[in-house]
Amino acid sequence: DAKTTQPPSMDCAEGRAANLPCNHSTISGNEYVYWYRQIHSQGPQYIIHGLKNNETNEMASLIITEDRKSSTLILPHATLRDTAVYYCIVRVDRYGQNFVFGPGTRLSVLP
Amino acid sequence: DGGITQSPKYLFRKEGQNVTLSCEQNLNHDAMYWYRQDPGQGLRLIYYSQIVNDFQKGDIAEGYSVSREKKESFPLTVTSAQKNPTAFYLCASKTSIGPEQFFGPGTRLTVL
Numbered sequence: 001d002a003k004t005t006q007p008p009s010m011d012c013a014e015g016r017a018a019n020l021p022c023n024h025s026t027i028s029g030n031e032y033v034y035w036y037r038q039i040h041s042q043g044p045q046y047i048i049h050g051l052k053n054n055e056t057n058e059m060a061s062l063i064i065t066e067d068r069k070s071s072t073l074i075l076p077h078a079t080l081r082d083t084a085v086y087y088c089i090v091r092v093d094r095y096g097q098n099f100v101f102g103p104g105t106r107l108s109v110l111p
Numbered sequence: 112d113g114g115i116t117q118s119p120k121y122l123f124r125k126e127g128q129n130v131t132l133s134c135e136q137n138l139n140h141d142a143m144y145w146y147r148q149d150p151g152q153g154l155r156l157i158y159y160s161q162i163v164n165d166f167q168k169g170d171i172a173e174g175y176s177v178s179r180e181k182k183e184s185f186p187l188t189v190t191s192a193q194k195n196p197t198a199f200y201l202c203a204s205k206t207s208i209g210p211e212q213f214f215g216p217g218t219r220l221t222v223l
Binding site: 032034036041042043045046049087093098099100101102103104 | 115144146151152153154155156159169199201203210211212213214215216217219
């Protein structure tokens with residue numbers, strides 16, 4: 001699985017958009033980009049994933065660059081409950097492939 | 112309510128004792144996983160199982176053992192051979208299709 005690079009921490013004001021970047025310059029053509037988050041002392045929670053196109057669901061939007069070497073997770077209106085560690089993972093979408101969770105980005109949403 | 116349960120939430124053991132962490136799921140998922148998390152770190156894969164009666168070592172399997180006798184259950188035993196067992200242990204499961212791993216609430220193990 002391709003390695004990802006994320007900033008260790010970020011701050012965001014409550015109500016503003018949180019934009020979390022992820023670099024995955026060695027991503028292969030068949031690897032998807034997944035985002036999970038982990039609120040303190042809980043299990044990680046799936047947010048969104050994508051291959052080439054931008055994706056949006058009720059939680060977030062995922063913007064993937066045209067060359068697929070980086071992506072951005074967008075939380076459009078961050079709340080205090082969005083304070084968590086966010087993990088960007090790239091992996092082949094094939095059964096049996098494992099998720100590799102790096103240190104992630106610690107997002108602090110400030111009042 | 113479907114989901115993954117891990118018990119207990121907090122567990123204390125004396126050094127040198129084996130301890131077994133429970134993980135149960137009623138989601139009818141084939142695959143189950145055990146991860147370890149140390150403070151300020153990401154998750155590291157210990158063992159995983161894609162089907163009943165079959166499991167594979169992950170990145171840090173030494174000092175751990177598992178069994179998968181039933182689809183719903185994937186217990187993890189932390190043996191006395193594990194040099195630094197104090198950590199947060201997370202269990203997860205996944206279907207053969209779909210993108211999402213579902214995680215349990217975790218067990219925080221402290222070895223005194």
